[in-house]
Amino acid sequence: MLEMTYSQAINAALREEMRRDSRVFILGEDVGVFGGCFGVTAGLYEEFGPERVLDTPISETAIIGSAVGAAAAGLRPVPEIMFMDFMTVCMDEFFNQAAKMRYMFGGKARVPLTLRTVCGAGLGAAAQHSQSLEAWFVHMPGVKVVMPSTPADAKGLLAASIRDDNPVIFIEHKMLYGISGPVPEGEYTIPLGKADIKREGRDVTVVATSAMVHRALAAAETLAGEGIEVEVVDPRTLVPFDKETLLRSVEKTGRLVIVHEAVKTGGIGGEIAAIVAEEGFDFLDAPIKRVAAPFTPVPFSPPLEAAYIPDENKIIQAIREIV
């Protein structure tokens, strides 16, 4: 095992995939000379040159639209949208073109593009640079949605996404770039659609995504001191979603808390709760709880932003209410 940051792990996956397959190329704003707004693509321009690491104008419509065209024509583009919030300006290209092309063309097209982008609050970046919009993409048939929480997952899932023949949105979290963790040596992939049990427990299942996995683990640690054994399940990919791991866990614990950073209304937590209500109702010994952000844009002011993001205490409180 190597010790790597989340950011370095993503960088390593990009590098290895580009070395392995000459059809893979990167495009986006400031990804080349600058090395990426968060430094994730650092060094790739130097290694692969301007033909494979393309600095684009500020033209999201053209970035995603051209990636779709290039993918349909045989390449494997890895476009970057600097902040997930800016997906709003190129939704047609992703939703109406990338997502539906295969279906509309009667199965006669492949759109192997991996769109990397960044979600999340915590940097005081305010309402237009802090959103977690994953639920939008989950609602769109034809797109796969990946949200890694650790360096090892980020590396293996990104490699798998790039090798996948479908459009994938790979959502990184800006507050995770600096965290480090063990990463297996050499090339490896983690299959899309396979959840990971980040901590075993018998009393309650907590399903958490992205940065919330770490807060759920902290809550589990605290509660372990009181004799409550929390099982933390990280779906890792939201589409495809690993129902089996979720249902097996709830069958074991009989209780479910869902934690995500996006607003609760219309969030992925509703979908996860519905899966269990439909297919695992008999396993439940208590009502399902959701811990998520309030129904408001992300505020700038530090005390408001801190109150916005679900924290360890809110997770503990939700668990206590049903255990």
Place this chain on the structure above:
Amino acid sequence: MVLSKEQMLDMYRKMQLIREFEETVAKLFSQGQIPGFVHLYVGEEAVAVGVCSNLNDKDYIASTHRGHGHGIARGASVNKMMAEIFGKMDGYCKGKGGSMHIADVELGFLGANGIVGAGLPLAAGAAFANKYLNNNGVAVCFFGDGASNRATFHEALNLASIWKLPVIFVCENNMYGISMCQKRHQNIADVADRAVAYGIPGVSVDGNDLMAVYEATAEAVKRARAGDGPTLIECKTYRYRGHFEGDACVYRCEEEVNEWKKKCPIQRFAARLTEMNIASREELEAIHREVKEQIEQAVEFARQSPYPDVSELTTDVYCD
């Protein structure tokens, strides 16, 4: 162009106020006193001031992520702006917006903006409202050379042209969009050339020359108020600081920055004022001292202001 001494000194004061505000924000940011991202306007003061000195209270401006200068030029309170940047309750947006979203619609300031190129159609819309309400007001949109590659640029200019909207599109060409030099992001030297495609006038001026910006805007405002439609004005300028505070600026060299510092818009206007005997060195220095004090007070105001109460988290999402 006949301007009174008061008008000229007011323009000088506003440029100094922007410079002092921004340098103070840079210092506070480096000391960790300001959260979030900050994009500063140092070096580009002549554009905001030259443009906004032509506006009156029916007019609107739409701004960018680099919006502090536009706000000050439009007449915003430096106290409330500073408090907003600190995330405090007495800020323009109760601390909910921060540096990138400072706005005051009553002041005709449709906001800084976190989304590049978002202001262009907003300004077209405000111009439409003014035309509809028949109040003789105009709208101005500031945007960068980088933003001129976004779809919104094309769509807003085209719409404004066919609807003959009283809007002025002001491109602040500081030669970079983050790390991308203009030469790498478009194959034209003058963004103003793009006006041809929309059938509207396009002019390119020295953006570090306050009077050049003022005069080009005066002409465009006159056209707009007369019902003759939009103008695209390109102001060639330069940002002294990095794209954001903390930017290592690996994409440009120190010599280039120093060359531009020699073309400082404030020093240039000061020289003009003294040469024309409009003001003495002492008068200008006195203005500078007053401005410094004003900014110190703004910082004090921001420090004293409380953070918003957590109950504010869910207010203002909808109208009551």
